[in-house]
Amino acid sequence: MGNRLFLLFLFLGVTFQVTAQELNFTVTINSERARTQNKDIFDQMKNSFEQFLNGRSWTNDQYDASERIKGNILVTINDMPQVGYFEATVQIQAVRPVYGTSYETLSFNFVDRNWNFEFKESQPMEFNRYSYLNEITSLLAYYAHIVIGLDYDTFSQEGGEPYFEIANNIVSNALQSGRSGWDQDPGNRRNRYWLIDELYSSQVTRAIREASYLYHRKGLDQLTSNPEDAYKNILQALEKLAEVNNTQPNSILTITFMDAKSDEISKILQNAPLDIQEQAVEHLLQVDPNNARKYNDIL
Incomplete structure (x- = not known):
């Protein structure tokens, strides 16, 4: 992908700026149902989520700005039963450009209805692919790898395999948390566990x-x-x-x-x-x- 273009331009002696980040996502927080007077926390939430997704490298490939995967995440706060604790629905959408046109095709459209998480002001956004640290970074990193994997699958057959493997590891680690959405409940197959199971294991x-x-x-x-x-x-x-x-x-x-x-x-x-x-x-x-x-x- 972008790494091949990078090597070509490097060989030709052409200088241009390359960014390592793969994602260009916009996060929207719908907080109309949240029972709190502190609405600033949702601005912080939006900025923290976007920085976590867009500000780091998820692969070893090089992407220039035009190659970054565009998408949207809509977080709808359904309830806030206590300060700093949120029950939410998340919709994730990603698009892919179509070669030779200005058209962008919707490559992923998924609604995750079972996300319960804690968020506080100035909360550090730490993630480790080998262990479960917190609910926010686990979910965002999971969908980052799902989106990247699906994008790679559209350019080469089963090209997304390494990223689905990481997403599968995230689920395995998160299972220990006992949080909803990561579980193997056969009565709720539209969750994170079953999505990666069908992408990677089945x-x-x-x-x-x-x-x-x-x-x-x-x-x-x-x-x-x-x-x-x-x-x-x-x-x-x-x-x-x-x-x-x-x-x-x-x-x-x-x-x-x-x-x-x-x-x-x-x-x-x-x-x-x-x-x-x-x-x-x-x-x-x-x-x-x-x-x-x-x-x-x-x-």
Whole structure:
């Protein structure tokens, strides 16, 4: 990625500024439900979270400013039962540029509904990938590695493996805390434990990572230069999603993929050949029946 460009420019003797940080995230804190007069703490929370995400290096690769992964984190404070203790919902979104265009595609869209944490003024944001130190940095570091891993998966097949391994280690460490969201509760499969389980550990759902590569690198990135192959690759990606859905219905990874892509897929397929449209709609109705009307409109 950026490291290869860096070496090339270094060899050519070109001087330019490189930043090591991979993320460019905006954090928004919705504190309307918080029962406190001290609203300044939410400004501190926003700044601390953004600095933690954007101000450090998460990989050994070099990124220039234009390559940083853009995204948003919305933290909705649902309750503040005592001073410094918060119950919240977190929505994480990340985007990826599409080659040869100014378009950015939503690559990750996930809602984490079980986050309970403590935050105090001037709280140090310490993180160690080998141990659980606190709830805030564990969750933010977990999603940082999820986002980076998913981004790498879109550029090379299973390229995100090292980052999913770290995210998996974060979950293993956090399990000892007994906090909600990290647990193996089979009744709540839309949490941090099951997300990384399907991304990293499960052989059944690993095909969705291959689908992501086909959809982004072989599909979206080639739509303007080679639309015939691009549509075929997008169809193949949907076939893989359908295969996973047959084996493991309601997979969190399938749902997360469609949460990010359903609107985009519907628009892209409007210009596909009829035979591609018909096969794609068949898969989409199977994988995401709640949006049947949207997919039927493609035809």
